[in-house]
Amino acid sequence: MIHISNILLALILLSVLLSLRSNRLMALVELMAFQGVMVSAVPLVLETAHGVTFNLILFFLLLVLVKGVLIPWLMYRAVKLVVVDREVEPIIGYNASLFAGLIMIVFSVYVTNNLHLNMLPMDHKLLLATAITTMGAGLILLMTRRKAITQVIGYLIMENGIYLIGTALAKQVHTQYVVEFAVLLDLIVAVLVMGIVLNDINHTFDDVDTTLMGQLKD
């Protein structure tokens, strides 16, 4: 069982690094969908030690539906509708971002090893390192890309990372489905609201480049 979870984590890491390197918005959305499915599968694989329950599978399906289908579809539509120029337009270059991602991996392994989490099983530690990397990469995407749409994708990747940290650390959260459902609902509404604002930004500014917005400052 450990092997499956390791493969899963490796795939997540790969999707994170690819998302830092990718220069097309469409590729970024596809990567996000892939990552969403992988992230949803993590609790299913990790919790198998305690036995797979009906609720767990049901929740896995719901997560895949939201993180792997619904949200990527919304983003896909936004890219199709909104963006004329489908380049990502980074503020710092692709190679530099990729290098930052690699440093992020080293950093998160270092942090995980220094937390002295002896009570956690080994695969939880690997998961924690992956999760911190994912969160950090999301932040990098959020801060170093000009297009508003890439910022939303960065936010979603960061959210994936935080969800994984929660999975690695807090077991009780994942048995409270009402709460998890509420968190998911928030995420969907957030993407919807951001999508509406994105659409309006595009209409008003003829682009979703956030550097065009600089009216408000002191």
Next chain:
Amino acid sequence: MLQSVFLLPFLAGTAVFFLPVKSGRLLLLATALFHVLITALEWFQATGPLQTQYFANTPEGMLVLGIMSFLFLLISIYTVFYMAEVEMSKEPVFNASMLLFLGAMSMVAVADHIIMLWVAVEATTLMSAPLIFVHRSKESLEATWKYVLICSVGIALALLGSFFIIFSMEMSTVHVPISFSSFNDVADQLNTVWLKAGFIFIVIGYGTKMGLAPMHTWLPDAHSEAPSPASALLSGALLNCAFLGVYRCHQLMVGAGLGDYSGNVLIAFGLVSMLVSAVFILNQTDYKRMLAYSSIENMGIIAVGIGIGGIAAFAAMLHMIHHSLIKSSLFLTTGNILLGYGTKSIDRTRGMLRLFPETAITFFAGFAGISGFPPFGLFISELLIVMGAIKTGRYVVISIFIFCLILIFAGASRLVMQMVFSSRDSDERLVPEQWSRALPPIILLLTSLTLVLWMPDSLFLTIQHAISSIGGTVNG
């Protein structure tokens, strides 16, 4: 039941979305009225929550809920008359978002489950976003984008902090439901390292929402671009909700014996916020931005007061109540100024005393209140914070605190004097004054005055209950 306090606004808000404008306004007023009634019932604990796992009736939550409900009643009355003047094309969306926003904020006030609180705080961001970009101008779009993105990222960090706090329980030997009330009972057995890490992330996360510097950058934009009733609600009610999230965690830290640590963190963030607002308020050209920076300052004062503890904690709660009343009164008045002059520039709103005497008097009285002049409550709360700091020997903190207060007063009074008293050439009045729009801000100011002269026993006791868990007392 406790849950009706947020279920009612949610249902009404959804209905207003589909109703025609006239009946939507009526439903807005009716819901505001019923919300006050339910809040009053909850305040005296006439009914209990249905399911205690996620929601609870706490004194600090009731304080926030009580202020919010009272403000919303007056703001909704104002909104109805304000909307009659501005002719907004998307008025049903605005009114519906107001109600949904009220629902999300009420949910924050009664949430007890750690993650449920997070869900509710994030919901407040999403529900209030349409309020800010309702004009769809370039500026309001920019403000909305900053607001949604900065707050969502900030609150995502608060989720991380919540996970850390939950993990501090799993690291120890106890197992309780993940709610603040049950965590408080076992606070001394929690893992301190993870609690500390969690608290930092919570302060950064909810602090973003509360407007603590240096995470405050969205606040002046959002407050200045939103229509005035929405600004009043953002400043008077939303910031308190975010503060409640920080306060709940501070209670937990005090229970775990880490009160000094979390108090110092709060004092540091509070002082930075005061300094930042003092610097930026000096050369403001927009009166709504000026008030927004004043909100950052006051949130800083509350954080400092809670951090010092003792009698200053009592003062901080008092400050929260009076700041909400006075600041929302000021924002409602700016709505009248904006209608009358058609501009947010301080330079072009001169001669208010002659052109709009009632508005000018309300605005100036509100300014006197917000800068802490004696007849208003902020004078007492700021004085008590200074006393509390001197009692605990924090002389450096209090020197910076007083320095910032003086700087902000000097900076803001110059601008306000210019707006109210200086002369103006043209006598052009876009929209004349109206009692229906002037009255709600006056009532808010009078409420603040009344609370100084006579505070109801039940309010006094609720404040005492709310601060007793962090060692705050009224007698020093």
